[in-house]
Amino acid sequence: MEIQNPGTVTRADLAEAVYREIGLSRSESAELVESVIDYICNSLLNGEHVKLAGFGTFSLRDKKERIGRNPKTGEEVPITSRRVLVFKPSQVLRERVDSSLTPKK
Template identity: 65%
Template structure:
C-alpha cells in the first residue's frame, strides 16, 4: 500500500484535468457533491452510489464497556454511527488489483 490519502484537492484536480473545467469550478463541484451527501445523511437517509457503495446511519444501543487500561466498567451512551458498505463491483475491483 502506498499510504497516499485522496483529498478534496485531488478530486478537484482530477475533474479539472479530465473534464477541462476551471480549477475553481471543479473545486465548487466537489464541494457541492460532498455537501449533498452530507445533507442527505444528516436527514437520516441512505446515500447509494452505483458501482461504488452506500453510506447509511445506524443506531447503536448503549452498553457497558471496559477501560482496557484500568479494567473499570464504563457506560457507553447510545449513538448514531455512519457505515459504508462497498458495492460488489468495488469489492471485485479491489480484489483484482490486490491479486496482481
C-alpha cells in the same frame, strides 16, 4: 484517473481530477466537488441512504447505550448511545480492491 497523493485523497485531489478529466476550470471543479460532498452530507442528516452505483452505500446507524470495558484496567465503562456513519462497499468496488491486492503472476 491517477491521484497525485498516494496516501490520502483530499478534496483538492478530487477537484484536480475533475479538472483534468472533465475540463472544467479549477474553481468550477472545486465547487462541484464541494457541492457533491454537501449534498451527501445533507442527505445523510435527513435520514436518507446515499447509494453510489458501482461504489457503495453510505448510511447512518443509531447505536444503543452499552457497557464497555477498558482494555488496560478491565474496568467497566458506560458507552453512550450515538449515531455512526456506515459505508457498505458495492460488489464492484470489492472485486476491484480484491483484484488489486492479488499478486500478479
